[in-house]
Amino acid sequence: MSTSLPPSALAITGLKKTYSDGFVALKGVDLHVESGDFFALLGPNGAGKSTTIGVICSLVSKTSGTVSVFGHSIDDDFAAAKRCIGVVPQEFNFNQFEKVLNIVVTQGGYYGLTRKESLVRAEKYLRLLDLWDKRDVVSRTLSGGMKRRLMIARALVHEPRLLILDEPTAGVDIELRRSMWDFLQQVNKSGTTIILTTHYLEEAESLCRNIAIIDEGSIVANSSMKNLLDKLSQEVLVLDVVESLPNDFTLENFRCHWVDEHCIEVSIDREQHVNTLFTALEARQLNVKSLRNKANRLEEMFVSLLKNPAKHLDADYPRYNFVSDEVSV
Amino acid sequence: MNFTGQWVAFKTIVYREIHRFMRIWVQTLVPPAITIALYFLIFGQLIGSRIGQMGGFDYMQFVVPGLIMMAVIQNSYANVVSSFFGTKFQRNIEELLVAPVLEITILLGYIVGGMARGIAVGSIVTLLALFFTDLTVNNWWITISMVLLTAIVFSLTGFINAIFAESFDDISIIPTFVLTPMIYLGGVFYSIDLLPSFWAKISLANPILYMVNGFRYGILGVSDINIWQAYGMLVVFVIIGFSVSLYLLAKAEKLRT
Numbered sequence: 001m002s003t004s005l006p007p008s009a010l011a012i013t014g015l016k017k018t019y020s021d022g023f024v025a026l027k028g029v030d031l032h033v034e035s036g037d038f039f040a041l042l043g044p045n046g047a048g049k050s051t052t053i054g055v056i057c058s059l060v061s062k063t064s065g066t067v068s069v070f071g072h073s074i075d076d077d078f079a080a081a082k083r084c085i086g087v088v089p090q091e092f093n094f095n096q097f098e099k100v101l102n103i104v105v106t107q108g109g110y111y112g113l114t115r116k117e118s119l120v121r122a123e124k125y126l127r128l129l130d131l132w133d134k135r136d137v138v139s140r141t142l143s144g145g146m147k148r149r150l151m152i153a154r155a156l157v158h159e160p161r162l163l164i165l166d167e168p169t170a171g172v173d174i175e176l177r178r179s180m181w182d183f184l185q186q187v188n189k190s191g192t193t194i195i196l197t198t199h200y201l202e203e204a205e206s207l208c209r210n211i212a213i214i215d216e217g218s219i220v221a222n223s224s225m226k227n228l229l230d231k232l233s234q235e236v237l238v239l240d241v242v243e244s245l246p247n248d249f250t251l252e253n254f255r256c257h258w259v260d261e262h263c264i265e266v267s268i269d270r271e272q273h274v275n276t277l278f279t280a281l282e283a284r285q286l287n288v289k290s291l292r293n294k295a296n297r298l299e300e301m302f303v304s305l306l307k308n309p310a311k312h313l314d315a316d317y318p319r320y321n322f323v324s325d326e327v328s329v
Numbered sequence: 330m331n332f333t334g335q336w337v338a339f340k341t342i343v344y345r346e347i348h349r350f351m352r353i354w355v356q357t358l359v360p361p362a363i364t365i366a367l368y369f370l371i372f373g374q375l376i377g378s379r380i381g382q383m384g385g386f387d388y389m390q391f392v393v394p395g396l397i398m399m400a401v402i403q404n405s406y407a408n409v410v411s412s413f414f415g416t417k418f419q420r421n422i423e424e425l426l427v428a429p430v431l432e433i434t435i436l437l438g439y440i441v442g443g444m445a446r447g448i449a450v451g452s453i454v455t456l457l458a459l460f461f462t463d464l465t466v467n468n469w470w471i472t473i474s475m476v477l478l479t480a481i482v483f484s485l486t487g488f489i490n491a492i493f494a495e496s497f498d499d500i501s502i503i504p505t506f507v508l509t510p511m512i513y514l515g516g517v518f519y520s521i522d523l524l525p526s527f528w529a530k531i532s533l534a535n536p537i538l539y540m541v542n543g544f545r546y547g548i549l550g551v552s553d554i555n556i557w558q559a560y561g562m563l564v565v566f567v568i569i570g571f572s573v574s575l576y577l578l579a580k581a582e583k584l585r586t
């Protein structure tokens with residue numbers, strides 16, 4: 001008996017985007033995300049993460065390529081595709097003069113939920129996101145973290161099968177970030193596929209099962225998180241040694257990097273034991289004064305994959321400063 | 330999304346639009362009412378009493394339909410241009426673009442929102458007019474259809490303005506430099522019979538003249554122009570405005586990147 005595979009939550013092939021100013025933001029992106037996955041799209045600023053998401057949810061028109069969401073092409077079957085997607089954009093894009101509850105209820109209406117249904121859903125998600133007390137507050141006055149949660153509630157009101165979040169925790173403080181992660185994990189467990197973009201590696205590492213790394217409009221790595229971490233199984237230890245070391249210092253079976261005459265960095269594989277390192281050092285009659293782990297290895301590997309690591313900077317949001325949503329004529 | 334879904338989305342947009350201008354009523358309903366009440370007082374009451382008859386009526390009676398129409402035109406335009414531009418500017422237009430709402434549903438929602446504001450202010454002005462003069466309606470059908478068609482035309486014009494606008498200046502240029510002169514020269518305050526024949530002919534090229542006179546005909550039963558010509562013109566404007574708006578929205582070159 002043959003069963004056809006359920007369609008991927010997201011299938012992107014050969015996606016290219018050239019902006020009207022001639023800038024090529026996507027150079028042929030292929031991406032597959034299985035139903036139920038928690039997927040990270042990782043990349044530095046300007047890599048094309050937001051552009052990719054923009055295309056998926058029809059805010060950016062693509063130059064070529066195909067995109068389908070749960071088997072619905074965004075070109076031929078756009079209504080069905082759109083119904084499957086809930087999106088939390090990178091920048092705040094709700095009416096700053098509107099009240100929290102109205103924003104969520106109105107969004108439900110755009111998806112065809114009657115006001116009654118939409119109010120029930122809005123209450124459910126605003127409560128889950130700890131915003132119910134703020135329901136009658138004008139959105140402009142919310143804190144950054146609350147604004148982001150408001151956008152999550154808005155994205156969930158029509159209960160999409162695929163939730164896409166564009167840098168959901170940028171600018172959110174560490175404590176709130178953790179509670180947001182917990183929330184997203186619950187949403188994922190309840191069966192919603194989640195794709196998030198981030199340039200925080202820790203975020204991808206602790207949340208996601210699969211990962212793609214995008215840089216300058218191309219996917220440079222795409223595998224399971226576990227696979228990627230295995231590739232990074234090498235650990236670098238920094239040793240401070242009492243004795244003086246020559247700058248051509250080597251150790252049998254270990255890759256060494258001479259830092260200065262009292263300090264070396266030693267790479268050890270997962271299969272190797274730290275014991276054997278010490279045995280080797282002892283054989284050379286070297287005494288280790290102190291030992292530490294070299295900084296975030298994932299971070300390092302990530303930077304090593306990128307063409308231009310200096311761009312790996314933090315993002316900011318544009319700010320609006322006008323006073324009312326009415327203009328006198 | 331099926332018809333029911335589009336209908337719900339349409340109602341949502343209309344509700345949101347009405348809610349918006351009601352929420353900021355001090356900016357949207359009060360100023361036009363005050364302005365037009367001042368016109369009643371100055372042109373109708375103070376100066377009007379010296380003008381005597383116009384088109385066979387007291388000047389006050391003559392000017393009231395013109396001023397009601399002015400309120401409808403300015404406010405349906407203002408509502409759509411402000412609301413849609415604001416939506417674009419704050420990027421909450423994206424809320425609509427990511428949802429399975431058809432372009433025609435979006436457009437109809439904004440038009441009905443604009444009509445609601447035009448009619449709301451028009452009604453307030455009509456009530457205020459009753460303090461200054463008696464109003465009897467010659468033909469309800471003509472009166473109401475003229476108001477509705479005019480509100481649709483200016484909601485559409487406001488929508489097109491908002492699609493092209495890139496700054497707050499862009500949404501006040503057209504009302505200030507195009508709309509206001511056209512309204513003032515469009516027979517709100519005078520009958521074109523008063524004009525030298527050259528200027529009277531020029532006036533006939535002003536579409537607002539037809540709307541104001543069509544409406545005045547509905548109330549007073551007098552008009553400078555043929556009423557059917559007014560209807561013909563309005564229907565043509567509605568069709569053109571609707572097609573252009575829908576095309577711009579579907580192409581959305583100014584909305585999507």
Ligand SMILES: Nc1ncnc2c1ncn2[C@@H]1O[C@H](COP(=O)(O)OP(=O)(O)O)[C@@H](O)[C@H]1O
Pocket residue numbers: 019020021023024025043044045046047048049050051052586
């Ligand atoms: N509207 C636009 N016009 C021209 N270039 C753009 C536009 N939007 C984004 N870009 C450029 O496309 C590249 C990718 O942007 P984006 O997708 O926002 O990156 P990311 O989200 O990964 O930071 C950047 O170099 C950016 O400057």
Ligand SMILES: [Mg+2]
Pocket residue numbers: 046049050051090166167
């Ligand atoms: Mg981005």
